[in-house]
Amino acid sequence: MNSASSEVGTDRGTGTTQATTAPRHPPGPKGLPVIGYLLPFLKNPMEAVTQVAREYGGMARIPIRGKYLYLCSDPEMLKELLITHRTKYMKNIRYRHIQALVGQGLLLSEAAEWRRQRVITQPAFKPDTLDAQVGWMGEHTERFLDRWKAHADRGATFDVEPDFNRLAQLLSGRFLLGEPFADIADEFCDIAADVKKHWPAQPRNLIAAFMKPNPKKIALFDAAIERLDKCLLGFVQKHRATDYEGCGVLTRIVRTSREEGNLFDDKSLRDQLSTMFFAGHETSATGLCWIHWALSNHPAVRAKLNAEVATLGGRIPTAEDVHHLQYTQQVIEESLRLHSPIHAISRVAMEDNTVGGFFIPKGQTVVISMYAIHRQDRLYPDAERFDPDRFAPEEVARRHRFAYLPFAAGHRNCIGAAQAMIELKLIVARIAQRYVLTLDPTQKVDPAPGTTMYPRYGMRMKITHAPGQTNNSPAP
Ligand code: HEM
Numbered sequence: 001m002n003s004a005s006s007e008v009g010t011d012r013g014t015g016t017t018q019a020t021t022a023p024r025h026p027p028g029p030k031g032l033p034v035i036g037y038l039l040p041f042l043k044n045p046m047e048a049v050t051q052v053a054r055e056y057g058g059m060a061r062i063p064i065r066g067k068y069l070y071l072c073s074d075p076e077m078l079k080e081l082l083i084t085h086r087t088k089y090m091k092n093i094r095y096r097h098i099q100a101l102v103g104q105g106l107l108l109s110e111a112a113e114w115r116r117q118r119v120i121t122q123p124a125f126k127p128d129t130l131d132a133q134v135g136w137m138g139e140h141t142e143r144f145l146d147r148w149k150a151h152a153d154r155g156a157t158f159d160v161e162p163d164f165n166r167l168a169q170l171l172s173g174r175f176l177l178g179e180p181f182a183d184i185a186d187e188f189c190d191i192a193a194d195v196k197k198h199w200p201a202q203p204r205n206l207i208a209a210f211m212k213p214n215p216k217k218i219a220l221f222d223a224a225i226e227r228l229d230k231c232l233l234g235f236v237q238k239h240r241a242t243d244y245e246g247c248g249v250l251t252r253i254v255r256t257s258r259e260e261g262n263l264f265d266d267k268s269l270r271d272q273l274s275t276m277f278f279a280g281h282e283t284s285a286t287g288l289c290w291i292h293w294a295l296s297n298h299p300a301v302r303a304k305l306n307a308e309v310a311t312l313g314g315r316i317p318t319a320e321d322v323h324h325l326q327y328t329q330q331v332i333e334e335s336l337r338l339h340s341p342i343h344a345i346s347r348v349a350m351e352d353n354t355v356g357g358f359f360i361p362k363g364q365t366v367v368i369s370m371y372a373i374h375r376q377d378r379l380y381p382d383a384e385r386f387d388p389d390r391f392a393p394e395e396v397a398r399r400h401r402f403a404y405l406p407f408a409a410g411h412r413n414c415i416g417a418a419q420a421m422i423e424l425k426l427i428v429a430r431i432a433q434r435y436v437l438t439l440d441p442t443q444k445v446d447p448a449p450g451t452t453m454y455p456r457y458g459m460r461m462k463i464t465h466a467p468g469q470t471n472n473s474p475a476p
Contacts, residue, residue: 023354029063070364071369090350091412134426135318137422169192171423172276177250200217294331305328309429317430322426322429328429340406345368
């Protein structure tokens with residue numbers, strides 16, 4: 001099946017050299033009248049786009065409710081889109097919920113305003129600044145994992161997702177606001193839980209897809225945002241008195257913005273902190289779920305990771321240790337390939353242009369599905385197989401940079417990528433030193449599209465002590 005229109009070539013969207021110079025419409029499925037390809041999208045958007053990319057190649061055009069979505073999954077075309085033609089595209093920021101949550105922070109701002117913010121925030125993510133955080137991150141993680149001792153004594157089974165979420169929130173809050181975050185941690189994490197609870201669910205059938213949003217749910221969401229604003233602005237105003245001494249990233253961005261002669265006002269600080277908190281914690285938390293799911297399913301990989309971690313001799317990993325955990329890093333990278341917490345991003349064309357010889361009209365949306373890109377056999381042979389050896393340094397050097405995009409790429413790449421990798425390596429290593437997490441055999445596992453790609457039915461795991469760990473928690 002190939003729906004390329006008459007003025008265009010009918011070859012598949014592989015991006016290979018074409019005889020014709022006229023831009024062509026990409027091939028793609030026809031779908032049903034009126035709704036187009038909506039049904040497969042509602043059923044499972046990640047699998048739907050993966051199938052389209054497999055069938056139609058690196059650039060495909062998918063009809064949905066009278067419009068087209070352009071799906072780009074070829075590394076060279078992705079490079080064109082995200083680097084060469086970057087000024088011709090904007091982020092897709094039409095959704096009121098994301099706007100209300102993160103405002104005009106780094107994630108959603110554009111052009112000169114985005115550049116101004118990136119210059120001011122980037123120094124907080126410099127490698128030596130991040131390394132200096134590993135000490136307190138290790139202590140916080142250790143205290144948190146102490147809570148699991150009693151579970152491990154009993155060999156209990158519990159859903160790890162809420163715990164990973166809370167741990168990631170505590171680390172993110174401490175990173176962004178410093179030690180004083182402890183004063184608002186409980187309130188702030190409860191508000192974050194409320195924001196998540198009232199976030200609109202992705203429609204899964206035709207009726208839901210055409211229904212108007214429920215005003216009661218919107219009101220509850222708005223109330224959570226009001227509490228969030230009050231809490232963050234209250235923190236910012238309270239710590240102004242000390243010029244934000246010891247307030248983590250907040251201190252750095254206030255001081256850098258002052259040095260740049262471009263001081264952030266309270267609303268900008270609120271937007272920046274909310275952006276980084278929400279962009280940074282749920283991604284790490286769902287990442288941790290999928291990493292431990294993969295470890296539970298691949299005993300040989302787990303044994304190799306344990307052997308690497310054993311070289312630390314039981315100490316909480318230091319910054320130097322974290323950088324040396326090569327195999328642990330490969331396990332994480334392979335898990336982020338198959339289960340990228342952000343499964344897709346999109347860009348809107350601001351003018352007519354061509355990518356890989358394919359015509360992208362002004363106003364159209366181009367979808368970049370990490371899920372689909374990372375599951376193409378032409379980029380990753382036997383792509384569905386979990387194999388951390390794909391991320392051995394020589395393998396990475398052989399692969400196209402734009403074949404691996406868990407943190408996106410180009411000028412709008414994830415500012416927190418290095419921070420996230422440090423955090424994930426530290427937590428995965430420390431858990432491996434202390435515990436063994438094994439998937440409950442009755443647990444149904446299904447990746448679901450939400451703000452991140454989360455395990456739809458949770459992730460219940462049995463916890464035991466790692467061999468050689470003392471079972472020394474007090475009786476419950
Ligand atoms: C495993 C963890 C993470 C994943 C998978 C992830 C993924 C991503 C992706 C795919 C984007 C691009 C979004 C787009 O282009 O629409 C992004 C952007 C961003 N991320 Fe992350 N992220 C993670 C952790 C973090 C952390 C820890 C922080 C902050 C502390 C953070 C802050 C941001 C910000 C501010 C942006 C917008 C950057 C810009 O547009 O200049 N992320 N992230």
